[in-house]
Amino acid sequence: MSSIGTTDTTTATGAHTDEAAALIGGARERIDALDDRIIGLVQERMAVSAVIQQARITSGGRRVNLSRETAVLGHYRDALGKPGTALAMTLLELCRGRV
Numbered sequence: 001m002s003s004i005g006t007t008d009t010t011t012a013t014g015a016h017t018d019e020a021a022a023l024i025g026g027a028r029e030r031i032d033a034l035d036d037r038i039i040g041l042v043q044e045r046m047a048v049s050a051v052i053q054q055a056r057i058t059s060g061g062r063r064v065n066l067s068r069e070t071a072v073l074g075h076y077r078d079a080l081g082k083p084g085t086a087l088a089m090t091l092l093e094l095c096r097g098r099v
């Protein structure tokens with residue numbers, strides 16, 4: 001593209017050159033595919049967690065197991081830092097609802 005014009009692609013990506021726009025477009029496709037896989041994994045985690053919770057409730061126990069949640073939170077914090085804790089809290093809420 002010329003230095004004074006912008007194509008639809010560069011407008012959509014925020015890039016200022018066609019080269020950067022092409023790179024961003026390709027990388028966004030990879031991110032979209034990764035997000036689809038992450039969403040699928042979250043849904044799989046929710047299903048497995050539901051099996052555990054149902055077994056515990058059916059046996060007379062409670063839905064929530066705080067010591068296990070502490071271990072899950074620590075796992076994510078160790079791997080990803082403070083935002084990992086927030087991510088784990090969101091995952092736990094998705095899996096067992098709000099407590």
Ligand SMILES: O=C(O)C(=O)C[C@]1(C(=O)O)C=C[C@@H](O)C=C1
Nearest residue numbers: 049052053064065068069095096
């Ligand atoms: O590991 C368990 O005991 C679960 O019930 C699973 C899970 C989880 O989704 O990680 C969900 C609820 C509990 O409070 C703790 C952990």
